[in-house]
Amino acid sequence: MSQETILEAVQPERKQQRRSIVTQQKLLDAAIEAFSENGFKGTSTRDIAERAGVHHPLITYHFKNKEKLWHAAADHIFGAFTHALANSLAENRQMDPKKRMSTMIRIYVEYARNHPALHKVMIQEASYPNPRLDWLIETHLKPLFETTFEMLEKLQKLGVAAPGNPAILFNMIRLSSGGLLTLGNELKGSSGIDIDDPETLDEISDMIVRLFLPGEMPPRSSTA
Amino acid sequence: MSQETILEAVQPERKQQRRSIVTQQKLLDAAIEAFSENGFKGTSTRDIAERAGVHHPLITYHFKNKEKLWHAAADHIFGAFTHALANSLAENRQMDPKKRMSTMIRIYVEYARNHPALHKVMIQEASYPNPRLDWLIETHLKPLFETTFEMLEKLQKLGVAAPGNPAILFNMIRLSSGGLLTLGNELKGSSGIDIDDPETLDEISDMIVRLFLPGEMPPRSSTA
DNA sequence: GCACTAATGGTCCAATTCGGTAAAAAATTT
DNA sequence: AAATTTTTTACCGAATTGGACCATTAGTGC
Known part of the structure; x- marks a missing residue:
């Protein structure tokens, strides 16, 4: 679960703020929902931001661009599923x-x-x-x-x-x-x-x- | 199979030309393909026209608007399938x-x-x-x-x-x-x-x- | 062949939406 | 309080949207 993202690579001189994590989470959830409904091409970043209840430039800020947001969202949901599956199988x-x-x-x-x-x-x-x-x-x-x-x-x-x-x-x-x-x-x-x-x-x-x-x-x- | 469309309702004082039927057919096929790939919202009429190799205003001419084109395309493919199924079942x-x-x-x-x-x-x-x-x-x-x-x-x-x-x-x-x-x-x-x-x-x-x-x-x- | 209409081509439109940028403002951390 | 991260607001130019318009062409019915 290393979805503290992308930005960690740059250089986090200060620690990430909690509200930042929250908006990233909201954006990821909203992105998955939107992409799953309308596909990549059919989804606009503005639509995603609106679903997340967040201003759309925050997408650029947190995820650089639409493509990277899609990848992060896919990693997010597949990671969560794999995790749930592995847990249950271990039990x-x-x-x-x-x-x-x-x-x-x-x-x-x-x-x-x-x-x-x-x-x-x-x-x-x-x-x-x-x-x-x-x-x-x-x-x-x-x-x-x-x-x-x-x-x-x-x-x-x-x-x-x-x-x-x-x-x-x-x-x-x-x-x-x-x-x-x-x-x-x-x-x-x-x-x-x-x-x-x-x-x-x-x-x-x-x-x-x-x-x-x-x-x-x-x-x-x-x-x- | 009444996909001679829409326009028949208006008043066909002259019979429909063959090339018209051809373009309608091409548009229907292209529409189904595009809609199936990108959904209704994600598909533009221009994309459909381009796939059909036809000038996009012809969509307006033949089908009035995007919504009606979708319905015609859906009727088209479901009609064809139902037909194929019925034929085979009859045999x-x-x-x-x-x-x-x-x-x-x-x-x-x-x-x-x-x-x-x-x-x-x-x-x-x-x-x-x-x-x-x-x-x-x-x-x-x-x-x-x-x-x-x-x-x-x-x-x-x-x-x-x-x-x-x-x-x-x-x-x-x-x-x-x-x-x-x-x-x-x-x-x-x-x-x-x-x-x-x-x-x-x-x-x-x-x-x-x-x-x-x-x-x-x-x-x-x-x-x- | 002629007159008439259906069909097409090409152009244009105004409006909206697109993804993304820039800079100011606010909130947090140190 | 200073430094930095995050959010907000405003804006960009490009592209795309569905649709309208009209001149031209092709086909139809006589």
Whole structure:
């Protein structure tokens, strides 16, 4: 979590003021929200400043320019998610693989509900080829996905996860959870699904586990 | 298919010229592409005209304004998809329910590959509440979804489709197919999935059928 | 071929918005 | 109180916005 930013590199002869941290935080949150809704091109720095309740030149002051603000915002939300995920996985280190994966799914569903911007930003940038997408893939997506691929493959060998290309399988899980919640505004009207109902979230998580991890864990052998 | 547009309402004392239809077509295609990439707000009419290779005042001439162009473009792509779907379903009228649903999935996967704008536009508009989303739901989504819900419920009763809320199930299918292909630009880099490979499309379709329609059709009884 | 209209091309518009800068004012830290 | 960080206010020039206007061209119906 080194989002004390950018400016730290210059030369902080004096320590950063608290209100400065607050406005940076507000700007990052507002930026993520705006970028996730309207994409990079479709978002103006003025819109972001307004959402943050802050004067727009502060963006230049704190983040230099729009591009750097986008990167900082992406780092911010991915960092927070990775952190939440790592925490939860550390807690469940001794659980069996199926339980661990189920937990990850549950966390992601919950996270996607509370921070839909995480998935939305990926969609926005994947919308057409651009350098930000490449950066996102290399910096955040690949590291995040790799461990999950491995976990899934292991589960497939154990007969727990459904067979087939694990990469495709993983992405289907990703879309059935995060992608589904991203459509929140539409689901109620088109399908009568209310993602604000906590029971709905459980229903989604349970269904994903049932669909994608249909097998049961084999009884633990003494040698392994 | 009444996308001969808008102007027909005025009073066509003479019949529409062929080149006019061509430019309208080009504008509709360009509009869908642009709107799907950058959303309504993020798209300029000039961008659309440029993509279409057409002078931008022609948008005003043919579609009155940006809003009406969006609606015409949405009608256009949803009409085309509904048409393709209906055609294929008509061909397979005598097939058993599981086969029919599998066919629908296959069609949607293929369609989403060749016309990613269909799904992208829905995502763009669902990104935040707005009147276009409401219109989209009422005009196109609900009619399109209703029949599928029913088919799915029937398949659940037959033990073919996975159990659980059919609306959620349906939307997971929708996202595992169309939503997945929408991420095309990202999937290669992040997961090594190449959606330009026809085999990948088959793999996706097959996996969806296996995951969501795991049961086999019961042998046909003589009375039903 | 002629008259009429639909369609296009090219130009212009006024308004707004864009990202970013500069310098004064205010708030904090030392 | 001095020094420095942060915020505020005002402003910039460039680009873009959706749309209007009219002369020209192409196609239609006779």
